[in-house]
Every structure is written in structure tokens, then in C-alpha cells.
Amino acid sequence: MRIRSLLIGVLLGAAGSMSISALPADAAVKPVVSSISVTQGPAGGGTVLTVTGKNFTRVNAVKFGAGKGTHLSVKSRTKLTITSPKHTAGRVDVRVTTAGGTSAVVKADRFLYVAPPTITSFTPAEGATSVERTWVTFKGKGLDEVTKVTVDGQPATFGYRTDTKTLGFYAPFRPAGPATITLTTPGGSASAGFRYLDRPTVTSSGPGSGPVSGGTVVTIDGTNLSGSTVTILGRVFPHTYDPATGQITLTMPAVQKARKVGIFVTNGGGLTAAYFTYTD
DSSP states (O other): HHHHHHHHHHHHHHHHHHHHHTSSSTTTTTOOEEEESSSEEEEEEEOEEEEEEEOOSSSSEETTEEEEEEEEHHHTTEEEEEEEOOOOOOEEEEEEETTEEEEEOGGGGGGEEOOOEEEEEEEEEEEEESSEEEEEEEESSSSGGEEEEEEETEEEEEEEETTTTTEEEEOOOOOOOOEEEEEEEETTTEEEEEEOOOOOOEEEEEEEEETTTTTOOEEEEEEOOOOEEOOOOTEOOOOEEEETTTEEEEEEEOOSSSEEEEEEETTTTTTEEEEEEEEE
């Protein structure tokens, strides 16, 4: 009986050893995430991450918060790649699930979903082709996350003001015509239309003088006068533009005394001037 009992014990011990050695050593152990290669990406998903850790055996899923990642590829027991799913903007934990359980929440697994920027307004909508670069100011959301500003693909120098929550940049010189401004963040991009204008020029104007009581009709001839603003003595005055002739016509206002004044013509491309003399 004693020999039989010893034999049964040996057999049971051997069977137990065979059963344990048949499984991977970490099959029933929770995975651990020690790092992720990318810590932020767009809310639209599509960011490819490399997740490093241990016990990546029989991986069932990798989740970003409540969302399940796609294109899972387990490279080894310590490394895998995964593509982020769509998710609302905000911070989530990237957690790995295997037969042994789900990785614990740790600081190293945090991933930030970033919403694309939005543009609510910007000014001016026109800029110069040469002489002086135009400073353009944007208002909107997510502008503090902007990493690049381009105009038709050409990089522009920019800055963000925390006090006004606005983003500004110098529009690079480009030929006259329409252009597209693109603001890029880790969450995506937003675009706005912009127009480059050549600087206006005055080739002639007349008559060159009139009474202080005003009422003299002045015609200004030149180039690039369309869409211009006319300013006299610091005030903007109404005028008409004739596309057939390219001329500006305006009526001079009354003044208190005889003097010479400038008629300043301005558009997004710059400024030019004609001159008028008031007489008693």
C-alpha cells in the first residue's frame, strides 16, 4: 500500500508539472504598459502608436478610454502597435487587455485627443504683395495648439497671445490674387481665404484746388484703386469707383481755412496719396 501511494503521488506530481509547463509563463498575468510612442493625436483617430510594456501574450484588445483601437499588431511580449479610434477631445488611458486581465491605469499610458482648430474671424482679409508684410489676426478655438501656419503651402511666422486668445502672423509676400491660409494643430487643420493686392498708385488727380466751403468733385486716376478706402484729414469719406476707367471720384468736404491736404487711398496692398489745395 505504501509503494502504491508513493507511485500515485509521483504520477500526480508529474502530471501537474506537465500541465503548468504547457502554458506560457505570463499567460495568466496582467499586462503592464510602460510607455506609448505618441502622446497626442487628432480626435478623428488614425494615430499609430507603439505600446511598450510586458506580458503582451494573447492580446484581446487595446482600448483608448472606451474606444477600441484598430489594426492591432503584437510584435513581441513587450511591444505592439495600434491605431487610435475616433474619440471626443480629451485625455484617455491606453490599456491592453489579455487573457490575464487589463493593464492598470498609469501615467505612462495617457493619450490626449486634440480637436481640430476652428476659426471664428480674422482680419484683415487682404494683404500686400510687397513693401510691407501684413499682420493677420485670428480668433477661434484651439489656436493655442497651432504648430504651423502656411499661405498656399508657404510657411509664415506666427505667435499666440494668451491675454487676447488670438493668433497672429505675418503674411509672406506673394503675387496678387487669392490664397489659402491654413492653421495646423495636432488635432487637424482649419483654413481661410485671403487675397493679395498690389499697392495702389496715383498717376493724376484733378482739379487740384477748390474753395474751403467744399463741394469740389475730384477725380483720381491710377492703378489698383478698386476696393480702396479714401481718407481726408483722418476721416474716411465716401467715393465711387468706375471699373471701366479705373478712376475714383469723390466730393471734397468743407474745411475751416485754406490749406493743402492729402487724399489718402488705401487698400490691403498699401497706401498712396493725391493732394488738394483749399482756397479762400
